[in-house]
Amino acid sequence: MLLGALIDAGASLPSVQRAVGGVVPSEVQVGTHTTRRAGLRAVRAQVTSVADDHPHRRWADIRLLLEQAPLTIGVRESALTVFTLLADAEARVHGLPAEEVTFHEVGSWDAIADVVGVCAALADLGVAEVTASPVALGSGRVGTAHGDLPVPAPAVIELARGWPVSSGGDGELATPTGMALLRGLAAQSGPIPAMTVSAVGVGAGSRDPAGRANVVRVVVGEPASGAATSTMWVLETNVDDIDPRVWPSVLAALLDAGAADAWLVPIVMKKGRPAHTLRVLGTDAQRATLRAQMFALTGTLGVREAPVQRTALDRAVVPVDVEGGRVRIKVGLRDGTVDVATPEFEDAATLAGQRGVPVRHVLDEANAAAAARGLRRGARWPAGGDPQAGAAI
Structure with missing residues (x-):
């Protein structure tokens, strides 16, 4: 469903197929078609087998395939992260070393197609950061290779550790592969971040329950200017x-x-x-x-823990020359203009010690140099430096 939504949002199906084929050549084919769920249009991505038989693969075998496949570094690392989470969860559930985990409910070939396909689709769309909503896990029971089990399945609830979830809804609404993709690719859970929306994709699976649109939606966009x-x-x-x-x-x-x-x-x-x-x-x-x-x-x-909303200005770091060296200026940007420009105190203190002068003298020099560069409140950017370069400050 996630792969269908990403392709609906503009990811290239040939790029997805090339990435999947690079890992399991001549084993699977990824196709799409348009469908409807509760009256809403959606894209269904179908992964079908084109091989007579598929090797029995453990996590160690899949990792080797990913490491040797002709994938971009970003796609490879993302896929390895997702599969590592999935293998660790299955290992905890079954009491086995992760290396010995064999994927039953998520057959190795279609799990590879799902994981590598989603990672390749995100890369094709140029997505740099993923935020995801809380997850509805479903209810009832599900048949597995280990017998009849309650929903959520054991691996799903293991992967849900630390992520906001809810129950309710008929049947299995979150699978181990889906939860692993979410946990491996999403930086955080929360509402849609401030952005300029460029594309929307809706993906469907095989189930079409009455009363609700059983779909996954992705929203792609550029971060809102000035604050995130x-x-x-x-x-x-x-x-x-x-x-x-x-x-x-x-x-x-x-x-x-x-x-x-x-x-x-x-x-x-x-x-x-x-x-x-x-x-x-x-x-x-x-x-x-x-x-x-x-x-x-x-x-x-x-330790107590609580979620909060943080709004951060775009940031940049611009070095300016003062007597005896350089001081970095931390710049906060809002709507394309300088909102704040502050010298890095540690830089000023180090120079002051080397020159044998009070720190305030170096700070004054840095502020004057910054103003000469146009780094003053209300000035238009760019005045030098790279927005977001100082995001860790």
Whole structure:
């Protein structure tokens, strides 16, 4: 269904077929046709076997095929990521090493076509980032190679760890391959980000239940100019028994681990104890890493987590020359104009130490140099540098 939606949105079917054929030559054919679901037009992608027989493949065999296939680096790495998640989930379910996992419900040849096809379609569309909605898992029971099982299937619920889901709906609404694609390719879960929409695709599967359109929809577009809104997570904990001299190293370690921000809030706890709330901002994919760091660095007994919406300006970094060296200017852009331009303090402090002058002198020089470059509030961009180059700052 996802592959059909991406092809409907403009991905090249020949490009998809070439990528799939590069991994399993002369085994499968990818085709499409237009159909309807509850009165809505949709594209159904069908993967059919064109071989008399298919080898019995474990995850180790599939990984070797992906590594040796003539794929672009991006498609190969994406497909390896998705299959690794799928194999790890199946390994946990069956109590086996991942290398020994054999895909039963998702036959190896059609799973390869689905995963490689979706990765190739995203690459063909030039998609740089994926955001996905919460997932409806379905209800009831499903027949598998291991007998009758409740919905969601074991591998699906393993892959859903850390992702917002809901139950309800008749039958199996999320498959292991679908969940693995979502978790491997989507950076976060949340509403449609601010964008200028360029294409919409709707994909259908084989089922056509009454009462609802059983389809998957993709929306492709360019990020909205000037600011991008995304769903982030705030992880926090209260700590009253740590040496205050340790806090700078804790914040630095969390930022080094990939946190978008980390900060302290002074609080008063029970019995009048002075304490701090440590708060850390990161993506859904970073939560497990940041949570582990918080436990390890602080010795806390618990971490609270909540989703938040963050709107970030486009950013750039522009170096300017001052006496004795260079200072980077952090630039925030909104609607094509400079909204803020601030010298990087560490650059100024380093130069000040080398020159033996107060830091404020170097900061003044950097601000003057930035203004001379046109980096002042309200100035039109570009004035130098590359938007988004400083997105990690």
